Amino acid sequence: MSDSDDNAFASADEGEEKTPPKERAKQAPARKEKKAEKTETGASTGSLKNPKTPSKVETAKGKGKQQQRNKKGKNCGISAVQENSGTKKSETKESQKTEDPVLKGGHPDKGSGDGNREMSGFEEPEKSNSLSQPAELSGASVPKDSDQNQDVGGLSTEKKGAKSLGETAGSKANISSSVKSPEEQTIAASDRDHHTPQQEKVLHKLEESANTGSSGWGWSSWGSSLLSAASTSVQTFTHQVGDGLTTIMDTVESSLGVPDPNTLAEEDKDKDVESLETAKKEDVIDDEKKDKTELLKENQESERAERKSEEETKDTGQDVSPEPTASGGGNSWFASWGVGDLAKKMQDTGKSLAAKGQTLMTEGFDAVEHLAAGGIDVLENIGKKTYNTLAEHDPALRRTRQFLAPRGDKPNLSSSLREARDQAEQQQKQDEANQEALKAHFGTLFDDYQGLAHLEALEILSNQSEKKVHSLLNSLASEDLATIKPQLLNIKNAFELDDSAEDAAEDQDFTSLVRQHLSELELGTAPDKLNTVHQMVQAWIKDFDSNDSNHSQGTKETHEKSIQALAELTAKGVEQFHKAGEMVLLDKDKDKDCTERAHSLARLTGVLCHEIGNLSNKFVACLNKLAEENKSEDVTRMVTNIYLEASNSSTYIQDAFLLLLPVLQHAALEQAILALTSS
Amino acid sequence: MCDPIFEYQFRLILIGDSTVGKSSLLRYFTDGKFDEACDPTVGVDFYARLMEVKPGVRVKLQLWDTAGQERFRSITRSYYRNSVGVMIVYDISKRSSFENLKDWYEEAREHIEPHKAIFVILGHKADNEDKRQVTHREGKRFAEMHGLKFFETSAKTGQNVEESFAQIARDTYQHLQDGHIRIEPGWDGVKAGFARPKETVQLAEAEGESRCC
Numbered sequence: 001m002s003d004s005d006d007n008a009f010a011s012a013d014e015g016e017e018k019t020p021p022k023e024r025a026k027q028a029p030a031r032k033e034k035k036a037e038k039t040e041t042g043a044s045t046g047s048l049k050n051p052k053t054p055s056k057v058e059t060a061k062g063k064g065k066q067q068q069r070n071k072k073g074k075n076c077g078i079s080a081v082q083e084n085s086g087t088k089k090s091e092t093k094e095s096q097k098t099e100d101p102v103l104k105g106g107h108p109d110k111g112s113g114d115g116n117r118e119m120s121g122f123e124e125p126e127k128s129n130s131l132s133q134p135a136e137l138s139g140a141s142v143p144k145d146s147d148q149n150q151d152v153g154g155l156s157t158e159k160k161g162a163k164s165l166g167e168t169a170g171s172k173a174n175i176s177s178s179v180k181s182p183e184e185q186t187i188a189a190s191d192r193d194h195h196t197p198q199q200e201k202v203l204h205k206l207e208e209s210a211n212t213g214s215s216g217w218g219w220s221s222w223g224s225s226l227l228s229a230a231s232t233s234v235q236t237f238t239h240q241v242g243d244g245l246t247t248i249m250d251t252v253e254s255s256l257g258v259p260d261p262n263t264l265a266e267e268d269k270d271k272d273v274e275s276l277e278t279a280k281k282e283d284v285i286d287d288e289k290k291d292k293t294e295l296l297k298e299n300q301e302s303e304r305a306e307r308k309s310e311e312e313t314k315d316t317g318q319d320v321s322p323e324p325t326a327s328g329g330g331n332s333w334f335a336s337w338g339v340g341d342l343a344k345k346m347q348d349t350g351k352s353l354a355a356k357g358q359t360l361m362t363e364g365f366d367a368v369e370h371l372a373a374g375g376i377d378v379l380e381n382i383g384k385k386t387y388n389t390l391a392e393h394d395p396a397l398r399r400t401r402q403f404l405a406p407r408g409d410k411p412n413l414s415s416s417l418r419e420a421r422d423q424a425e426q427q428q429k430q431d432e433a434n435q436e437a438l439k440a441h442f443g444t445l446f447d448d449y450q451g452l453a454h455l456e457a458l459e460i461l462s463n464q465s466e467k468k469v470h471s472l473l474n475s476l477a478s479e480d481l482a483t484i485k486p487q488l489l490n491i492k493n494a495f496e497l498d499d500s501a502e503d504a505a506e507d508q509d510f511t512s513l514v515r516q517h518l519s520e521l522e523l524g525t526a527p528d529k530l531n532t533v534h535q536m537v538q539a540w541i542k543d544f545d546s547n548d549s550n551h552s553q554g555t556k557e558t559h560e561k562s563i564q565a566l567a568e569l570t571a572k573g574v575e576q577f578h579k580a581g582e583m584v585l586l587d588k589d590k591d592k593d594c595t596e597r598a599h600s601l602a603r604l605t606g607v608l609c610h611e612i613g614n615l616s617n618k619f620v621a622c623l624n625k626l627a628e629e630n631k632s633e634d635v636t637r638m639v640t641n642i643y644l645e646a647s648n649s650s651t652y653i654q655d656a657f658l659l660l661l662p663v664l665q666h667a668a669l670e671q672a673i674l675a676l677t678s679s
Numbered sequence: 680m681c682d683p684i685f686e687y688q689f690r691l692i693l694i695g696d697s698t699v700g701k702s703s704l705l706r707y708f709t710d711g712k713f714d715e716a717c718d719p720t721v722g723v724d725f726y727a728r729l730m731e732v733k734p735g736v737r738v739k740l741q742l743w744d745t746a747g748q749e750r751f752r753s754i755t756r757s758y759y760r761n762s763v764g765v766m767i768v769y770d771i772s773k774r775s776s777f778e779n780l781k782d783w784y785e786e787a788r789e790h791i792e793p794h795k796a797i798f799v800i801l802g803h804k805a806d807n808e809d810k811r812q813v814t815h816r817e818g819k820r821f822a823e824m825h826g827l828k829f830f831e832t833s834a835k836t837g838q839n840v841e842e843s844f845a846q847i848a849r850d851t852y853q854h855l856q857d858g859h860i861r862i863e864p865g866w867d868g869v870k871a872g873f874a875r876p877k878e879t880v881q882l883a884e885a886e887g888e889s890r891c892c
Contacts, residue, residue: 448727450724450725450726450727453725453727453741453743454725456761456867457722457723457725457743457758460757460758460760460761461754461757464757525721578722579721579722582721582722582723582751582754583721583722585753585754586750586751586753586754
């Protein structure tokens with residue numbers, strides 16, 4: 001709920017309306033300042049239960065200055081009062097939570113302000129900056145979320161109801177009781193039950209349609225906002241359906257054709273003043289309560305002022321009370337929608353509205369007849385008006401209908417089936433293409449052969465060794481450092497790879513070279529995996545070469561094979577380096593010179609890189625051969641790709657090799673330190 | 680537009696005494712094969728498998744198979760830190776491997792901190808019933824005492840192999856969803872999955888630079 005407050009507040013863009021926080025704070029006592037801020041930033045629902053809420057609202061709004069101006073806003077809507085009284089009973093439990101004794105106590109101006117506030121609720125969602133502000137939260141607040149909107153609507157109407165009760169019935173019981181009486185709750189429940197399913201349905205539809213799409217308040221989205229307001233109002237009305245019927249339907253019907261709503265409103269006002277004075281007396285007993293009431297009063301007055309300015313800009317008829325406008329909108333809209341008997345229902349609603357007023361009369365209110373008559377009259381009047389307003393911007397309500405009507409362009413079964421099939425086919429094709437691409441994707445293959453994992457693990461070791469080297473160097477005495485430093489530099493020099501790549505075209509005895517260099521390392525690691533992969537690759541190439549003209553493999557397969565071979569060989573090479581690094585760190589044989597090992601590893605790197613280059617040449621040769629046989633095929637891109645990946649491959653191997661530098665230095669340092677301490 | 684092959688990569692590490700069957704377990708889990716003969720692991724080895732943690736969500740389990748031999752301890756310790764899941768394996772037919780559980784657990788926890796990891800205790804070689812030296816109850820009690828999940832597994836029969844990995848993957852995923860575990864720079868326990876290439880071979884770009892650090 002507080003969210004919706006925020007939304008509403010955020011949507012306020014008129015600078016005049018929105019008092020800056022500072023100003024607000026000025027008007028508020030220090031104690032309330034905090035609360036005002038809290039409200040602004042989205043007061044929690046819990047805070048709504050706080051009896052101080054009215055003051056919060058006041059401070060948040062800070063419209064006290066406008067009080068004077070507001071006094072004239074006595075424009076009173078009968079139907080609004082009707083609604084108020086009715087809605088109170090049809091309350092949901094959310095609103096019960098927020099029920100505030102002080103609100104119920106009300107104050108003299110409330111009655112006269114009601115009609116206006118209805119309007120303001122309808123037109124000015126930006127006012128709804130606090131849930132505890134009674135009238136402003138009516139359903140017209142910009143509906144971001146339909147549930148929320150509903151809640152808020154209910155809440156606001158509850159507040160209105162509470163107030164009008166205060167006005168009319170002298171607010172006897174409610175002033176002091178902070179919790180809603182059980183009877184009221186039961187009534188609420190029964191009211192709900194009285195909704196006819198049809199009504200429910202229509203209302204939901206209305207609300208949903210109205211809520212979707214309209215995210216901002218403004219003239220551009222006015223149509224939808226109006227409808228949202230209308231639906232809310234209609235809902236409020238229908239809350240009363242049945243309740244009135246069961247009690248005083250007859251009275252209501254007999255009362256048709258009695259005085260003008262405005263006259264009635266005047267009467268109401270007088271009564272309100274009386275009742276609220278009574279309320280005030282009681283409030284004196286409780287200082288805080290009084291305080292709140294006053295604050296609330298100010299707030300409401302300022303609100304009226306706001307409403308007024310809104311009204312001016314929007315040029316809505318002053319004599320028409322806004323709430324009925326909304327419902328009337330619903331009414332005529334129904335009619336235009338072609339649901340004839342809905343119009344009749346609306347009339348029923350009007351009647352039951354009147355009935356609700358009658359219920360109130362039992363508490364000292366004698367204007368029920370006026371209400372009933374007024375309800376019908378006003379409904380009719382503003383129904384027309386609303387239709388006109390809507391139609392003005394939307395000829396024949398075409399857009400509105402399109403907006404609200406169930407989607408006519410629903411795809412039929414066959415087309416959706418076709419769509420699904422097409423999608424599935426496409427998906428399958430894509431998956432296949434994916435699989436194909438993966439077969440020749442070097443990075444993926446390298447990862448699949450665990451080359452990446454070994455590289456990462458080696459990196460972990462390397463980083464660790466580097467740290468260790470630093471800390472060891474720091475701990476050494478300067479003369480010791482001097483003796484060790486040359487060796488570390490030697491190792492480092494061994495890691496300088498000469499870029500003068502030998503002619504990769506030259507074949508080398510890979511297996512024996514690798515074996516030789518690894519045995520020089522004396523680490524006990526065997527190049528089994530590396531050699532196995534290499535032999536496989538060699539065998540494949542040999543097999544390819546032996547078949548002179550009729551190759552079973554296409555260019556695609558050849559390309560895949562070459563990339564895969566490069567990736568696997570690289571992965572195994574990196575693994576070899578990783579293992580070498582691990583063994584260097586674990587090696588117990590302290591006699592072995594690390595510089596020598598570094599050189600051996602450098603040579604191994606050279607052999608591996610040479611082999612990668614050599615193999616890629618061979619694969620390219622295979623591809624070219626295939627291209628010659630099958631002239632139509634263009635293998636240039638594949639050839640480029642192979643060379644590219646071959647260079648990637650060499651980069652990986654060299655990276656792995658370079659990661660060994662700190663590891664070897666680490667090992668060398670430990671050896672040296674061991675030698676130093678033992679000597 | 681590429682569909683990621685997997686959403687996340689979880690790095691799991693298997694620790695435990697030498698010859699309890701960590702490599703066999705992983706081999707069974709990734710290849711579905713069981714070998715009686717098996718060379719001792721040198722340092723660390725790697726396995727990987729994709730697994731569905733919930734319908735439509737696949738994660739890649741990168742499995743670090745560490746050497747159990749004492750002489751590799753200093754190396755394997757280095758690898759703890761970057762793991763999000765730890766499976767501590769013991770051999771139900773070898774009492775000492777069970778008794779070392781506590782040491783393994785503490786060592787792993789110590790090295791993983793400040794990061795969080797999911798632990799699972801596995802009593803392996805569960806097919807070896809006639810040579811059993813550790814009861815199921817004992818294993819379960821140890822796990823429960825430390826608030827860990829427990830399985831008795833066998834790479835020979837495949838008992839609970841799938842379940843135990845699925846469990847740790849799901850738990851990790853859940854922790855990730857709940858925010859207890861996060862993808863952090865400088866920590867490789869969990870990595871975001873990547874979209875594998877959709878483009879055809881000819882369009883394939885250089886991948887060398889994109890390698891992770």
